[in-house]
Amino acid sequence: MNSTATNAPLGIIGVGLMGRGIAQIAAQGGIPVVMYDSRPEGGEEARKAILATLRKLAEKGKISDKDVAEAASRLTVAASLAELAPCAAVIEAIVENLDVKRALFVELEAIVDPACILATNTSSLSVTAIAAACKRPERVAGFHFFSPVPLMKIVEVVSGPLTDAAVADRLTAMARQMGHTPVRASDTPGFIVNHAGRGYLTESLRILGESIAPYPEIDRILRQAAGFRMGPFELLDLTGLDVSQPVMESIYNQYYQEPRFRPSPIARQRLAAGLLGRKSQRGFYRYEDGKKEEAPEAPVPPRTGQPIWVSHKDLADFPAVAALLEKLAAPRDANERPGEQSLCLVLPLGQDATTAAVAAGLDPTRVLGLEPIFLDGRRTLMTTPLTDPAARDAAHALLAADGTPVSVIHDSPGFICQRVVATIVNIGSDIAQQGIASPQDIDRAVALGLGYPKGPLAMGDALGAATVLAILDRLYEFYRDPRYRPSPWLKRRALLGVSLLTPDR
Numbered sequence: 001m002n003s004t005a006t007n008a009p010l011g012i013i014g015v016g017l018m019g020r021g022i023a024q025i026a027a028q029g030g031i032p033v034v035m036y037d038s039r040p041e042g043g044e045e046a047r048k049a050i051l052a053t054l055r056k057l058a059e060k061g062k063i064s065d066k067d068v069a070e071a072a073s074r075l076t077v078a079a080s081l082a083e084l085a086p087c088a089a090v091i092e093a094i095v096e097n098l099d100v101k102r103a104l105f106v107e108l109e110a111i112v113d114p115a116c117i118l119a120t121n122t123s124s125l126s127v128t129a130i131a132a133a134c135k136r137p138e139r140v141a142g143f144h145f146f147s148p149v150p151l152m153k154i155v156e157v158v159s160g161p162l163t164d165a166a167v168a169d170r171l172t173a174m175a176r177q178m179g180h181t182p183v184r185a186s187d188t189p190g191f192i193v194n195h196a197g198r199g200y201l202t203e204s205l206r207i208l209g210e211s212i213a214p215y216p217e218i219d220r221i222l223r224q225a226a227g228f229r230m231g232p233f234e235l236l237d238l239t240g241l242d243v244s245q246p247v248m249e250s251i252y253n254q255y256y257q258e259p260r261f262r263p264s265p266i267a268r269q270r271l272a273a274g275l276l277g278r279k280s281q282r283g284f285y286r287y288e289d290g291k292k293e294e295a296p297e298a299p300v301p302p303r304t305g306q307p308i309w310v311s312h313k314d315l316a317d318f319p320a321v322a323a324l325l326e327k328l329a330a331p332r333d334a335n336e337r338p339g340e341q342s343l344c345l346v347l348p349l350g351q352d353a354t355t356a357a358v359a360a361g362l363d364p365t366r367v368l369g370l371e372p373i374f375l376d377g378r379r380t381l382m383t384t385p386l387t388d389p390a391a392r393d394a395a396h397a398l399l400a401a402d403g404t405p406v407s408v409i410h411d412s413p414g415f416i417c418q419r420v421v422a423t424i425v426n427i428g429s430d431i432a433q434q435g436i437a438s439p440q441d442i443d444r445a446v447a448l449g450l451g452y453p454k455g456p457l458a459m460g461d462a463l464g465a466a467t468v469l470a471i472l473d474r475l476y477e478f479y480r481d482p483r484y485r486p487s488p489w490l491k492r493r494a495l496l497g498v499s500l501l502t503p504d505r
Contacts, residue, residue, distance in 0.1 A: 007032065008032075008086060008087060008088035009031070009032040009033060009034045009076075009086060009087050009088070010026050010031050010032065010033050010034070010087060010088065010089050010090070010091065010174075011033075011034045011035075011036065011078075011084040011087035011089070011090035011091070011112075012026075012033060012034070012035050012036070012090070012091050012093065013036050013037070013081075013084075013090060013091070013092045013093065013094060013104065014037060014038075014092055014093040014094035014095075015035045015036075015037045015042055015043055015045075015046035015093070016037075016042075016046075016093070017147060017148070018093045018121060018145065018147055018149060019035070019037075019046065019091075019093035019121075020035075020046040020049055020050055021145065021147065021148055021149025021150055022091060022093060022121070022145055022149055022178075023035055023046065023050060023075065024050045024053060024054070024071075024149070024150055025149060025150055025178040025179060025180065026074075026174075026178055027050070027071040027072075027074040027075050028054075028063075028067070028071050028178075028179070029177045029178040029179055030074070030177065031074065031174070031177060031178070032074045032076070033074055033075050033076070034076050034077075034078050034083060034084055034087060035047065035075065035076070035077050035078065036077075036078040036080070036081060036083070036084060038094075040079075043077035043078065043079075044077050046077075047075050047077055050071075050075060051068070051072055051075075053150075054067075054068045054071055054072065055068060081107060081108065081111055082111055084108070084111060084112060085111050085112055085113070086113075087112060087116055088113075088115075088116060088117070089116060089117035089118075089119060089170070089171070089174065090108060090112060090116060090117070090118055090119065091119045091120075091121055091143055092104055092105070092118075092119070092120050092121060093121040096122060096123070096124060096125060098125050098126075098129055098130065101120060101122065101125065101130050102129075102130055102132075102133035103133075105118050105120075105130060105131075105133060105134050105140065106133050106134065109134055109135055109136065114136065114139075115139070116139065117139055117140075117141065117167050117170060117171065118134065118139055118140045118141075119140075119141055119142065119143035119171060120140070120141075120142055120143065121142075121143055121144055121145055122142060122144065123144055123191075123194060123247075124189075124190070124194070124247060124250055124251075126160075126187060126189075127140065127141065127142040127158050127159075127160045127163075127187040128160035128161060128162075128187045131160050131162060131163070137160070137162040137163075138162050138163060138164040138167070139163075139164060139167055140160065140162075140163060140167075141157065141158060141159055141160070141163045141167050141168055141171055142156060142157070142158025142159075142160075142185075142187065142191065143155060143156075143157060143158070143171050143175075144156040144158060144191060144193075145180075146193070146449055152448070152449065153179070153180050153181055153448055154180060154181050154183065154193070154444070154445060154448035154449045155175045155178075155180045155181070155182050155183075156182075156183055156185050156191045156192055156193065156445065156449075157171045157172050157175065157182050157183065157184050157185070158185050158186070158187050158191050159184070159185070159186055159187065160186075160187045161187070163187075168184060172184065181444060181448060183437060183441035183442075183444050183445040184437060184438070184441055185436055185437045185441070185445075186435065186436050186437070188434070188436050189250070189251050189254035189255055190247075190251045190254075191436075192431065192436065192437050192441065192442055192445040192446070192449075193445050193446060193449035193450060194247060194251065195251065195427070195431060195436070196424070196427055196428050196431060196442065196445070196446045196450070196456055197446070197449075197450050198248070198251060198260065198261045198427055199260070199420065199423035199424035199426070199427045199456075200222075200228070200232055200235075200420060200423075200424055200450075200452075201232050201235070201236065201244065201248065202248065202260075202261060202262060202263060202264065202423075203419060203420045203423040203424075204218055204222070204231075204232035204233070204416075204420060205232070205263070205264035205266055205267055206262075206264060207412065207416055207419070207420070208233075208264075208266060209264055209265075209266055210410075210412065211410060212409050212410050212411075212412040212416065213407065213409040213410065213416065214295075215231075215233040215284050216231075216233075216285075216294075216295035217407050217409065218231060218232065218233065218416060219231020219232065219233050219234050220297075220378060220405070220407060221374075221378055221380055221407050221409075221416045221417060222416065222417065222420060224377035224378035224405065225371070225374040225375075225376065225377050225378040225379070225380065225417050226374055226417045226420070226421060226453070227377070227453035228451075228452060228453060229451045229452075229453075230451075232420075233283075233284040233285070234284075234285070234292070236267070236277060236283065236284060237277030237278050237283035237284055237285055237287075237292075238277060238278060239277065240276045240277045240278070240279050240283075241267055241270055241271040241275065241276050241277060241283065242271060242276050242279075244267070245263065245267045245268060245271045248261070248263040248267065249263050249268075259481060259482045259483040260423070260426070260427055260430075260483050262483060270283070270284075278290065297405065298408070300396065300397060300400045300406070301393035301394070301396055301397045302397060303394075303397040303398060303401060304390075304393075304394045304397065305331055306331070306341065306342070306343050306391075306394045307331045307332065307333040307339065307341065307342045307343065308325070308330050308331065308332060308333060308342065308343045308344075308345055308395075308398065309332075309333040309335070309338035309339070309342040309343065309344050309345065310322075310325070310344075310345045310346075310347070311346075311360065312336070314345075314346065314347040314372075317347070317349075317372075318347050318372040318373075320372070320375055321347055321370065321372050321375070324375060327402065328398060328399070328401050328402060329401075330398055338362065338363075338366070342366070343366055343368070343391050343394055343395055344357070344362045344363065344366045344367045344368070345367075345368055345369075345370050345395065346360065346362070346367060346368070346369050346370070347369070347370055347372035348369050348372075348382075348413075348414075348415075349372070349373075349414075349418070349467070349470055349471060349474070350413060350414045350418060350419075350422075350470055350471035350472070350473065350474030350475055351413055351414070351474050351478070352369070352382065352384075352411040352412055352413045352414075352478070353367055353368060353369035353382045353383060353384045353387075353411050354384045354385065354411050355413070355478070356369060357384055364384040364385075364386040364387065365384075365386050365387060365388045365391065366387075366388065366391050367384050367387060367391075368381050368382060368383055368384075368387060368391065368392060368395045369381065369382035369383075369411075369415070370382075370395075370399070371415045371416075371417060371418070373417070373418060373463065373467075374415075374417040374418070377404070378404065378405045378406070378407060379399045379400075379404055379405070379406045379407070380406070380407050380408075380409060380415050380416060380417070381395050381396060381399060381406060381407070381408045381409070382408075382409050382410070382411055382412060382415055383408065383409075383410060383411060384411055385410075385411060392408060396408055413474060413475050413478040413479070414471050414474070414475055418471050419471065419475060421459060421463065421468075422468050422471040422472050422475070423483075423484075424452075424456045424459060425456050425457070425459055425460035425463075425468050425490065425500070426468070426472055426484075426486060426487050426490055427456065427487075428442055428443075428446065428455065428456025428457050428459075428460070428500075429456070429457065429460065429486075429487035429489040429490040429493075429500060430487035430489060430490075432457065432489050432500075432503075433487050433488055433489035438503065439457050439500065439501040439502070439503055440501065442455060442456065442457060443455020443456065443457050443458050443501065457499075457500040457501045458500075458501065460490065460500045461499050461500055461501065465490060465493045465494035465497075465498075465499075465500055466494045466497070468490060468494070469486055469490055469491060469494040472484050472485070472486045472490075473486065
C-alpha cells in the first residue's frame with residue numbers, strides 16, 4: 001500500500017475519554033488531528049478538555065507553554081465526516097458494536113483516499129469481521145489503546161488475515177511517534193493483553209469458589225508474595241464487574257469454551273446483584289468516599305516452641321526454606337521420621353498438603369504445607385482437612401516470628417501463587433505457540449498493559465519452565481481438568497531447558 005503525505009492529518013471518530021486521549025498524544029507527537037463526534041458539540045468539548053489537560057501538564061512543569069501551543073494548533077474539529085477526506089489514517093473509537101463500526105467504515109470508504117488507513121480501537125470485536133464489510137479490507141487494522149491513553153504507554157497493532165503488512169508498519173511507526181510502545185498481534189479474541197489477562201482473574205475466582213481462602217487473603221497473597229500491583233478482587237472492583245464479566249464470557253465463548261478461560265458463576269451472581277465495585281460503592285469490598293474498607297487480618301498466635309520436622313529431601317529441594325527455618329531459630333526435629341510431638345511441614349510443588357502427607361506417610365493432623373517458592377513479602381501455610389488447630393497456630397506463630405505476615409489457607413494443589421502464576425505463564429506460552437505475537441511483544445504488552453511484575457514468559461523463566469510444567473502437570477493430575485493442560489510451547493522449552501522467550505527458528 002502506498003504511503004500518504006507525511007503531513008496529512010489523522011482523523012479520530014468518537015472523542016469520548018478514549019478518543020480524546022488518542023487525539024492528545026497524537027497532537028503532542030506532532031501529528032495534525034481532525035476530531036469528529038456524532039454529537040455536534042462533542043468535538044469542541046473534546047478539544048477544550050485536551051487543552052485543559054495540556055495546561056495542567058504545563059503547570060506541573062511536565063511540558064512547556066510552547067508545547068501546549070503547538071499541540072493546540074494541531075487540533076481541529078470536523079462538523080461532518082466529509083471533512084476527514086484529506087486524512088492519511090482514521091481511527092474510530094466509537095461504541096463497541098460490530099454493525100455500527102462496519103457501517104461507519106463503509107461510509108468512510110466513500111470519503112477518504114484509497115490509501116487511507118482505517119483503524120479500529122476495538123478491544124473485544126473481530127478486526128477481520130469489521131474489515132469484511134469494506135471494499136478494501138487490506139487497509140483495515142486494529143489500533144487498540146488502553147485507558148487512560150496518555151498514561152498507558154502501550155498500543156496493540158492488530159492485523160487481520162487480509163491486512164496489508166505496510167498498514168501495520170505505518171501504524172507501528174505512528175504509535176512510536178505518539179510516544180507509545182507498539183506490539184504486533186494477529187487478529188484473535190482478546191488480542192494479546194485481554195487474552196493473556198484471563199489467567200489472573202479466572203484462576204483467582206476459581207480459588208475463591210473452592211473456599212481455599214477469602215478474597216481479601218487471596219489479594220494479600222498475590223500482591224505481597226507474588227508482586228502483583230493489585231489483588232485480583234481489587235482489580236475487579238476497580239474495573240467494574242459490568243465491564244470485566246462480559247469480557248470474560250466473550251473471550252470464553254469466542255474460543256469455543258476453551259477451559260483455560262472458563263469464567264466463574266461467582267462473578268455472574270455478583271453482577272446480577274449489582275455489586276459492581278467502586279462505581280456502585282460495593283463490590284467484593286465496600287467503599288466510602290472512594291476508599292476501600294480494609295478487611296482485618298487474623299492475629300498471630302503465641303509461639304509454642306513445638307519441634308518442627310521437614311523431610312531431608314524437601315530441604316534439599318528448597319534450600320531457601322532451610323535458610324528461613326535457621327533464621328527463625330526453629331526448634332528442629334532432624335530425624336528421618338517425625339517424632340510423636342513434632343509439627344510436620346511439607347513443601348508441595350503443584351500438590352496439596354493432603355496428597356503430600358499421604359505420599360510421605362505422615363499424620364495429617366500434624367501436617368501443614370508451606371509455600372516453598374513465594375516466601376518473600378508474605379508466607380502461605382496450607383492445612384489438610386484434618387490439621388489440628390493447635391498445629392496450625394504453632395506453624396503460623398513460627399513462620400511469622402520475624403514480622404513477615406502469614407496467610408493460612410485451606411488445602412489447594414499449588415497453593416495460590418503457584419497455580420495463578422502457572423496459569424498466567426501457560427496462557428502466555430500458548431499465545432506464543434499460536435503465533436499471535438512474538439514472545440517479546442507478549443511480555444511487553446502484558447507488563448505495560450496489565451502492570452504485572454513481569455511478562456508471562458519472563459515470569460515463567462524466573463520460576464523455571466520445568467517448575468511451571470511440574471505445577472501444571474500436578475494440577476491436571478489432581479483436577480483432571482483440561483484447563484491445566486500445558487501448552488506445547490512451555491513443554492518443549494522445559495524439556496530443552498531454554499528460556500520461554502526463545503522463538504522457533
